[in-house]
Amino acid sequence: MHLNILQEEKLMIIERIALKNYRQFRNVTIDLASSDYNRNFFVIVGESGAGKTNLLNAMMWCLYDDEPHLSKDSEQLSILNLGVVEESSNKDIHEVCVEIYFRTPDGTRIVFSRSKKFRLRIEDSGKPPEINSMAASKLKLIKERPGRDPEILEEPMYNVSGDVERLIPKEIREYFFFDGERIDRYFRETKKVKEPIYRLSRLDLLDKVKNHLDKTMTEFLRETRLAPEIEETRNEIEKRKKDIQNLEKLYEKIKEERAKAETKEEEYRGKLKSVDFIKHLVDERERLEEEIKDIDKSLKELESDKIKYILEIARIAYPLKAVEKTLELIKEKKEKKEIPPTIDSTFLKKLIEEEECICGRDLLKGTDEQKNIEKILDEISIISEIHEELMYTEFELNRLKKDLDAFNKRHGHINQKIIEMESKRDKNSRRLKDISDKLNQYEIEDIAEMEKEFMKYKKIKEDLIGRERMTSINLIKNKNELESLNKRLDEELRKQKRYQQLMIIKSFCEKGLEICNKTKEEIMIDIKNDIEAKTKEQFLKLIWRKETYGDVNIDDDYDIHVFHKMGYDSLGSVSAGEREALALSFMGAVHIVSGFDAPIVMDTPLARISGTPRGYIAENLPHYLEGKQIIFLLTDQEYTSDVKDRLAKRVAKEYTLQLSVHEKEVRVI
Amino acid sequence: MMKKEPDRLYIDKKDRRLYDELKEKEDMFKGMKNKELFILAMIIGFDHGAKNELNTKDGYFLAKDLDENDWALFNAIAIWEHDTVNVLKETGDVYSVAEEYAHYGIKILHHWVVNTPYGSFPKEFESALLEKFGRVNQERGD
Numbered sequence: 001m002h003l004n005i006l007q008e009e010k011l012m013i014i015e016r017i018a019l020k021n022y023r024q025f026r027n028v029t030i031d032l033a034s035s036d037y038n039r040n041f042f043v044i045v046g047e048s049g050a051g052k053t054n055l056l057n058a059m060m061w062c063l064y065d066d067e068p069h070l071s072k073d074s075e076q077l078s079i080l081n082l083g084v085v086e087e088s089s090n091k092d093i094h095e096v097c098v099e100i101y102f103r104t105p106d107g108t109r110i111v112f113s114r115s116k117k118f119r120l121r122i123e124d125s126g127k128p129p130e131i132n133s134m135a136a137s138k139l140k141l142i143k144e145r146p147g148r149d150p151e152i153l154e155e156p157m158y159n160v161s162g163d164v165e166r167l168i169p170k171e172i173r174e175y176f177f178f179d180g181e182r183i184d185r186y187f188r189e190t191k192k193v194k195e196p197i198y199r200l201s202r203l204d205l206l207d208k209v210k211n212h213l214d215k216t217m218t219e220f221l222r223e224t225r226l227a228p229e230i231e232e233t234r235n236e237i238e239k240r241k242k243d244i245q246n247l248e249k250l251y252e253k254i255k256e257e258r259a260k261a262e263t264k265e266e267e268y269r270g271k272l273k274s275v276d277f278i279k280h281l282v283d284e285r286e287r288l289e290e291e292i293k294d295i296d297k298s299l300k301e302l303e304s305d306k307i308k309y310i311l312e313i314a315r316i317a318y319p320l321k322a323v324e325k326t327l328e329l330i331k332e333k334k335e336k337k338e339i340p341p342t343i344d345s346t347f348l349k350k351l352i353e354e355e356e357c358i359c360g361r362d363l364l365k366g367t368d369e370q371k372n373i374e375k376i377l378d379e380i381s382i383i384s385e386i387h388e389e390l391m392y393t394e395f396e397l398n399r400l401k402k403d404l405d406a407f408n409k410r411h412g413h414i415n416q417k418i419i420e421m422e423s424k425r426d427k428n429s430r431r432l433k434d435i436s437d438k439l440n441q442y443e444i445e446d447i448a449e450m451e452k453e454f455m456k457y458k459k460i461k462e463d464l465i466g467r468e469r470m471t472s473i474n475l476i477k478n479k480n481e482l483e484s485l486n487k488r489l490d491e492e493l494r495k496q497k498r499y500q501q502l503m504i505i506k507s508f509c510e511k512g513l514e515i516c517n518k519t520k521e522e523i524m525i526d527i528k529n530d531i532e533a534k535t536k537e538q539f540l541k542l543i544w545r546k547e548t549y550g551d552v553n554i555d556d557d558y559d560i561h562v563f564h565k566m567g568y569d570s571l572g573s574v575s576a577g578e579r580e581a582l583a584l585s586f587m588g589a590v591h592i593v594s595g596f597d598a599p600i601v602m603d604t605p606l607a608r609i610s611g612t613p614r615g616y617i618a619e620n621l622p623h624y625l626e627g628k629q630i631i632f633l634l635t636d637q638e639y640t641s642d643v644k645d646r647l648a649k650r651v652a653k654e655y656t657l658q659l660s661v662h663e664k665e666v667r668v669i
Numbered sequence: 670m671m672k673k674e675p676d677r678l679y680i681d682k683k684d685r686r687l688y689d690e691l692k693e694k695e696d697m698f699k700g701m702k703n704k705e706l707f708i709l710a711m712i713i714g715f716d717h718g719a720k721n722e723l724n725t726k727d728g729y730f731l732a733k734d735l736d737e738n739d740w741a742l743f744n745a746i747a748i749w750e751h752d753t754v755n756v757l758k759e760t761g762d763v764y765s766v767a768e769e770y771a772h773y774g775i776k777i778l779h780h781w782v783v784n785t786p787y788g789s790f791p792k793e794f795e796s797a798l799l800e801k802f803g804r805v806n807q808e809r810g811d
Binding site: 303306307310315316317318319321322323325329330333382385386389390392393396397400407408411473476477480 | 693694705709715737741746749753754787791794795
């Protein structure tokens with residue numbers, strides 16, 4: 001998608017956010033529409049605690065019925081505004097409501113509205129009021145197309161959540177709601193974008209074509225009368241296909257559960273990190289986990305090198321007796337001066353032709369003398385022909401023997417390196433356990449509880465990774481067996497003329513399936529390469545150390561690698577600001593290439609950066625995702641006059657969140 | 670170096686399934702060239718001291734894929750088999766010896782792999798080599 005700020009807006013925008021009784025937002029409407037297409041930035045500034053992150057939570061709650069960015073204090077409080085509670089009487093009912101108004105390029109307004117009712121129980125005894133939820137929250141969708149009556153769609157009759165999912169898939173919502181405090185998640189969870197991009201690119205249509213072709217082929221085979229042995233093979237193929245289908249479903253389910261476990265793990269990691277006096281332990285844990293990942297990668301490479309080396313040595317170790325015998329025979333020939341040949345075979349041939357020996361004796365045909373000369377000639381001829389071959393063979397075999405002689409030392413050296421890496425890994429693992437034990441001992445701030453949950457989801461994730469691997473292996477095995485069965489079926493059908501038509505149909509369907517698979521693969525590769533190119537382009541613009549980094553690479557799993565100009569992978573050593581720039585670049589690339597329509601909300605994107613890097617990013621942000629609406633939630637420390645000046649030409653509206661005197665309400669001014 | 674004839678080496682047609690399965694089932698052999706797997710089968714067959722004639726031939730890789738190192742091994746095994754260096758004069762004879770040892774060896778190798786728990790074969794192969802190496806060192810008086 002080519003974005004040009006001078007053209008009419010081509011993307012969806014958020015027109016308005018309305019909050020009623022949601023936490024500190026009692027009755028707030030934030031207008032985010034702008035008639036100037038060149039000004040698509042909206043800035044909402046607030047001090048710490050003013051409610052910026054709860055604004056983000058409000059949007060999450062509206063769309064997904066959860067609040068992933070709640071602070072520990074907010075977690076203790078009801079979602080219902082406390083000012084309303086204070087002014088209420090016993091049995092009063094109040095509603096919390098958050099509405100997000102989207103407008104599409106064709107002028108359609110789409111409003112997502114979530115509401116939840118609460119009944120209050122207030123006793124005269126002075127006990128704190130009970131705030132009781134009357135029912136689960138309800139999500140409503142209102143569509144207002146120009147010139148038509150509004151359409152109101154509500155759950156459960158209509159799957160409103162499905163529309164949310166199509167607009168902003170929950171799995172990758174952090175690519176629309178960017179949290180500057182949780183940058184590292186972007187690098188741990190980049191593979192999550194693969195599936196939504198696949199769906200958005202409508203590659204699922206290719207899967208539909210594939211399923212249709214497969215179904216056609218299966219039904220045709222089923223309807224044709226086949227000889228018993230061929231029927232048996234056909235039945236086996238059907239059974240195998242069902243097994244593969246079940247395994248694929250299982251694989252997807254495991255992946256889904258793994259993603260959920262990862263999300264929960266990250267959630268608790270974030271919560272632990274937000275507790276200041278244990279942050280250093282949580283940071284250390286992250287560092288150790290990254291180190292263990294690197295060690296595992298190195299160990300895998302070392303093991304692979306070791307196997308290659310073992311195979312090389314086996315080539316000489318196994319046939320060693322043949323090698324030694326050959327060298328011995330060659331040595332003997334050399335000692336007997338048979339190699340290199342010292343008698344010229346042409347000379348001997350001449351003697352035989354002329355039937356006269358060099359000493360003058362006759363060498364008549366059939367005589368012993370002539371037979372002796374012929375025997376010598378035979379031997380010399382063979383040696384002459386193979387002499388060079390023998391020399392090469394001797395040279396190579398001696399070289400291989402030298403390698404064999406060095407085996408103990410080299411093998412020992414490789415094993416030593418493996419032992420050292422494993423030892424370092426064990427050391428890190430023990431330290432990880434120490435950290436976990438320490439955190440489990442804290443009784444304050446629910447730290448022990450959070451740590452337990454973190455470790456629980458981490459274990460679940462690791463178990464699921466193992467199951468994912470085994471299921472994948474099973475899938476491959478089954479697919480290989482299916483291929484063998486199909487080959488067998490083809491052979492059996494080919495033997496009989498009456499199945500010719502069946503063969504033609506089968507062949508056509510198989511060719512179609514092959515093309516679908518190849519096309520899908522090619523498109524996914526193209527998309528990934530585009531994202532990689534755009535990420536690199538954006539990153540090199542946003543960073544200030546332009547001479548340091550040479551390349552950005554995204555592998556097939558969508559893991560990001562940043563390479564120093566000297567070639568080494570630097571992701572582990574980039575600064576906080578550079579990680580921010582990389583996360584923003586990747587996010588931007590995903591939006592551009594995949595064609596995600598929805599705008600972006602950025603919560604404290606500059607919090608972790610200061611000085612020149614902050615200025616640099618702010619300077620380049622106006623060129624970032626030109627044309628897309630971006631809503632910034634900034635602290636007053638982030639929105640310095642310098643940052644303000646740099647963003648000014650793109651800012652349509654600025655708001656300030658102001659906490660009321662009694663701290664129960666936030667106003668937006 | 671002399672130009673060798675014929676232009677390819679053969680396996681028994683029935684063995685192709687075994688070669689293919691090894692590449693599918695065992696990570697160590699995934700991506701391995703046909704020539705490499707053939708040589709491995711050959712040296713295992715040689716180590717067991719048994720070979721079989723091929724029934725139906727199936728071309729497996731081209732002779733031009735062999736390098737100096739490979740030729741040296743083939744020659745050594747052929748010389749051992751015929752007890753004379755003169756066997757090198759007939760390329761066909763050198764190939765036949767290699768093919769027959771490989772024909773036996775692939776069955777041993779396949780059986781070994783399928784009867785080893787998934788993921789353990791590299792370690793087993795390494796142990797077998799270390800054991801052999803220990804024996805080799807003893808014989809050489811190292």
